[in-house]
Amino acid sequence: MNKEWQPRLVAFFCNWCTYTAADLAGVSRLKYAPNVRVIRVMCSGRVDPQFILDALAKGADGVLVGGCHPGDCHYVEGNYKMLRRYHLLKRMLKDMGIEEQRVRLEWISAAEGHKVRQVVNEMTEQLRALGPLGLPQKFEEWDREVERLAADVHAREAADAAAACAGRTSAEEVTHA
Amino acid sequence: MPKPKVAFYWCASCGGCEETVVDLAEDILGVVEKVDIVLWPVAMDFKYKDVEAMEDGSIFATLINGAIRTSEQEHLAQLLRRKSRYLIAYGACAQMGGIPALANQFPREQVLRFNYEEAPSVDNPSKTRPQTVVEDNGRRPRLPAFRNVVRTLDQVVDVDYFIPGCPPTPNLTKAAFDALLSGNLPPKGSVIAPDVALCHECPRKASKPTDVAFTQFTRPHLTLADPGKCFLAQGLVCMGPATRSGCQAACINGNMPCTGCFGPTSRVRDHGAKMLSSLSANVAARDEQGIRQILDGIPDPVGTFYRYGMARSILRRRVDLGVNGNGH
Numbered sequence: 001m002n003k004e005w006q007p008r009l010v011a012f013f014c015n016w017c018t019y020t021a022a023d024l025a026g027v028s029r030l031k032y033a034p035n036v037r038v039i040r041v042m043c044s045g046r047v048d049p050q051f052i053l054d055a056l057a058k059g060a061d062g063v064l065v066g067g068c069h070p071g072d073c074h075y076v077e078g079n080y081k082m083l084r085r086y087h088l089l090k091r092m093l094k095d096m097g098i099e100e101q102r103v104r105l106e107w108i109s110a111a112e113g114h115k116v117r118q119v120v121n122e123m124t125e126q127l128r129a130l131g132p133l134g135l136p137q138k139f140e141e142w143d144r145e146v147e148r149l150a151a152d153v154h155a156r157e158a159a160d161a162a163a164a165c166a167g168r169t170s171a172e173e174v175t176h177a
Numbered sequence: 178m179p180k181p182k183v184a185f186y187w188c189a190s191c192g193g194c195e196e197t198v199v200d201l202a203e204d205i206l207g208v209v210e211k212v213d214i215v216l217w218p219v220a221m222d223f224k225y226k227d228v229e230a231m232e233d234g235s236i237f238a239t240l241i242n243g244a245i246r247t248s249e250q251e252h253l254a255q256l257l258r259r260k261s262r263y264l265i266a267y268g269a270c271a272q273m274g275g276i277p278a279l280a281n282q283f284p285r286e287q288v289l290r291f292n293y294e295e296a297p298s299v300d301n302p303s304k305t306r307p308q309t310v311v312e313d314n315g316r317r318p319r320l321p322a323f324r325n326v327v328r329t330l331d332q333v334v335d336v337d338y339f340i341p342g343c344p345p346t347p348n349l350t351k352a353a354f355d356a357l358l359s360g361n362l363p364p365k366g367s368v369i370a371p372d373v374a375l376c377h378e379c380p381r382k383a384s385k386p387t388d389v390a391f392t393q394f395t396r397p398h399l400t401l402a403d404p405g406k407c408f409l410a411q412g413l414v415c416m417g418p419a420t421r422s423g424c425q426a427a428c429i430n431g432n433m434p435c436t437g438c439f440g441p442t443s444r445v446r447d448h449g450a451k452m453l454s455s456l457s458a459n460v461a462a463r464d465e466q467g468i469r470q471i472l473d474g475i476p477d478p479v480g481t482f483y484r485y486g487m488a489r490s491i492l493r494r495r496v497d498l499g500v501n502g503n504g505h
Binding site for chain 2: 045048049050053054056057070080081083084085087088089091092095096097098133135138139141142143144145146149150152
């Protein structure tokens with residue numbers, strides 16, 4: 001079995017266009033990268049930026065949002081809402097140190113099965129080139145700072161207690177005070 | 178029966194939260210009458226060893242304000258956690274990181290370099306920086322270690338309740354004390370404040386349009402805000418829709434938009450992302466260029482939407498920063 005790292009791509013596809021296009025890609029027997037995990041939402045306008053951040057924080061290397069072409073939204077305005085959020089979210093993510101190619105918005109109509117294949121393949125290759133984002137591992141690494149301290153505190157308190165028992169004042173008494 | 182013991186402690190904070198306790202004014206007498214204050218560094222002379230000598234769990238409630246960045250703060254948070262029955266994160270910094278957590282956008286080295294070398298008010302030609310241990314004529318004075326990451330209190334120790342605000346209002350503080358002392362407490366982990374958005378109690382609520390449709394954004398220092406009209410209707414970023422109420426719209430009444438110090442309601446995980454979502458979805462333009470142009474009116478999305486909530490946000494920190502040595 002190939003144990004090599006594989007990019008993980010989370011995709012939010014709207015029920016009316018892009019998810020249908022992914023179905024079409026399936027019945028048309030188009031092959032595309034198996035790295036994508038598709039989540040169906042009723043509209044790209046339902047994609048809260050919190051979903052995207054959460055996907056990344058839980059280990060996704062990239063997030064793809066697919067919606068109807070402008071003017072085609074089943075709910076009239078939803079895809080425009082996503083488009084506006086996308087622009088500000090991208091700027092915010094850049095300031096937080098996340099590469100631009102990791103989050104992408106695409107308009108894919110129900111007839112564009114081939115575009116699902118093309119976008120998923122493209123993005124998978126881009127993510128492979130970028131390497132893992134690895135946020136869960138990063139959070140763990142950051143928190144080791146605190147675990148180390150907890151161990152330090154216990155060690156110092158034990159030493160202080162021992163010093164107190166021996167009836168002498170610790171040389172480093174109230175070092176924090 | 179002995180009076181319940183109460184402790185106050187401050188970590189990475191400005192002192193404003195301590196002010197609020199004093200701002201209880203004559204109500205503080207009612208509090209002092211009912212409790213015994215055993216630690217309050219800003220106002221009273223108790224030593225850490227006095228706390229260390231106490232039995233575990235013997236302090237009834239400890240209110241800690243400020244974010245956690247140094248080893249001393251972590252140490253005291255752990256000590257006070259052990260000694261206290263209820264540990265309360267008091268104020269925006271302890272709850273969400275607050276203003277100090279904006280430093281989570283920068284490497285530790287950059288913070289130290291600016292503060293000890295580059296800041297205009299610094300005169301330090303030898304580029305001396307604080308050390309955790311130095312040798313001084315046989316003495317070995319020590320300073321706390323400065324961490325790479327700014328944290329909320331509950332990222333370091335278990336926290337029972339949160340009192341929001343920058344600073345929390347005297348009313349909320351009093352209500353929290355009343356709840357604690359009467360034993361009429363909400364479930365553990367609750368934020369002791371109303372769980373609805375600020376717009377709910379905003380005096381300008383009636384002037385909030387159903388469809389905001391931003392055509393441009395402006396900023397408080399660039400415009401003279403109409404004191405009777407919803408800030409959003411004036412193109413000013415007001416965090417009210419995504420922020421918990423309970424401040425009695427203090428900033429709004431001072432003709433300043435909400436900057437979000439009370440944090441989100443319980444239904445929202447990431448305060449900044451939610452506000453970003455609400456605000457940008459309401460931009461009027463439909464074409465990419467128009468959208469970009471309007472959103473350019475928000476020059477610093479991170480500082481605007483995560484002004485108080487960076488450490489508590491989903492990402493917590495600029496993700497390409499490390500934790501080794503100088504944060505690279």
